[in-house]
Amino acid sequence: MSTTSHRVPTALPGFTVSTATAADWRQVTDWAHREGWNPGLRDAECFLATDPGGFFVGSLGDRPVAAVSLVNHNDRYAVWGHYLVDPEFRNHGYGRATCRVARKHAGDRILASDAMPDQVENYTRSGLVRAHDTVHYVGTPRRAGTGGTVPFEPGWLDRVVDYDRRSFPGGRPEFLRHWLTAPGHTTVLRIVDGALAGYGVLRPARGRHRIGPLIADSAADAEAVFAALVAPLDTGAEVSLFAPGGQGGFAAGLGLVEEFRVVRMYTADPGTAADRVYAIGSLELG
Missing domain, CATH: 3.40.630.30 (Gcn5-related N-acetyltransferase (GNAT))
Incomplete structure (x- = not known):
């Protein structure tokens, strides 16, 4: 009740x-x-x-x-x-x-939402405009090297928030303050020449583990973060992530396959590009 x-x-x-x-x-x-x-x-x-x-x-x-x-x-x-x-x-x-x-x-505020493909017309009538597909990838990940990555420490919080703001409209400091350090969450940073070049979060779920956000300067940086996140998992453990459609090659190259897709829609252009986003945090909060 x-x-x-x-x-x-x-x-x-x-x-x-x-x-x-x-x-x-x-x-x-x-x-x-x-x-x-x-x-x-x-x-x-x-x-x-x-x-x-x-x-x-x-x-x-x-x-x-x-x-x-x-x-x-x-x-x-x-x-x-x-x-x-x-x-x-x-x-x-x-x-x-x-x-x-x-x-x-x-x-x-500008509103974002994710529609199933057959609901795009209904969302359009509510004032949202299609931006791009977001694809759900699942599978047993390919393992690779983890060089140039370190575990997240609280002293990096402000730098992660600033880095994330370049890809998330207006920033989400309150969300990240809880998300990066929640019990069971694993957060990894990619450091290149002393500067932050990517970060990602893996979290446990009732089914397969989930990855997101994963934001990086390049596909190579994203792959290093991904590798560090999955390295501690048991052999055969499955993971999932939601990637903007343009990052399909990244996810497929890591051994994941498409399960389904949704359509990201906005009421107005949020002014940020998705090219550095290799996995969103969640469909529920973006």
Whole structure:
């Protein structure tokens, strides 16, 4: 049962929307697992800490039946995610009603979202424009050398935040502060001539391990980071990552294969290029 205190009524009888509690989001994470999304073991805690007001549940009476997140990373950029409806309650408008309430949270920020290919037309009607495909790659990784990489240390946080900002609109310091050091997360830096040339994060999940973000100056730098992330894994362990479509050669060269793809869409051009992004952090928070 949801324990949120303030519920926004909607036009649907008995259906209200409220900001999610941690308990609410544990249920949403279970829904995501049932959908095959393979959430990371610490995703919920890191996500909620990034923008506690950006997570919403829609309830029919006291029963949560729908969810969505709209996370404000900074004062100019927000990301839609976690659009879920309990299968028993689909096709009644509960998801759309939850989104309408959540939309106010982002104000006039640029919005990003990831659409399944068959939903692009619907997202277009909501004011989003197609930018590029994002491909989910999975498999047992090819092992390679890990030279020029070091484990992340807290003293590098500000430099990682500044480096990441070149590829993420407006930056995401709060997200990275939690994500880089969450229990079970492995963060690796690529250092070239004393300067940061890439970084990546590997995290455990209920299924295969997940990699993201992975951002680097070049494919060679990205490969070194990837190799360092997977080196400690057991032989035969599988990993997955979401890569912008232009990085398909990178992922395939590491022994991974495409499983499915989504379409990244924006309400306006965010002003950053995807050519340094070899894996996004997550579909849910970008």
